Amino acid sequence: GNSVTQMEGPVTLSEEAFLTINCTYTATGYPSLFWYVQYPGEGLQLLLKATKADDKGSNKGFEATYRKETTSFHLEKGSVQVSDSAVYFCALPKGSGGSNYKLTFGKGTLLTVNP
């Protein structure tokens, strides 16, 4: 099945710094790719997604581009805020079949932003 490797954390940045969290994947075909965010004490929520190669997903100032050449989907933000402190997960469908609606997740990267 498909798999994902995500940059291990933790990552600590100062406010307004540039953020990159690396994510690479192994997949059959070109599945949709996702980033999820988990704020302290909460469940995960979808941050952004890309459904085909060269697509750029974006939300709340975060961006990620689906790069099939490098099998990557790195998360970036130009200027982080304290409120961005959270755990970030990269994910993709676990199998290639349409009936298999499971996602496989990276281990998560803890981001802490200091004022």
Add this chain to the structure above:
Amino acid sequence: DVKVTQSSRYLVKRTGEKVFLECVQDMDHENMFWYRQDPGLGLRLIYFSYDVKMKEKGDIPEGYSVSREKKERFSLILESASTNQTSMYLCASISYSYEQYFGPGTRLTVT
């Protein structure tokens, strides 16, 4: 705007007790999941349900069972709680475009 709800945010149970964790989604999704989340281990799938009364074991089903009597409701059951089941439990459902929606989580402590 509530989509996935879980019956409790925090729960404390004693070893050997039977524990029920309830999850409800309002998006008419067929597929629902129970995960547990532990530091350093990421998300681990316990059980998956792809339709009413249909279920499939995930990666760590031992010590757990599930029930799906209605489409919107998916319950996780710990038949005899043990201390190693102390964890954060997350329920989720998923759309046909693979967008997964999570509940707020239940932090279960077994003493």
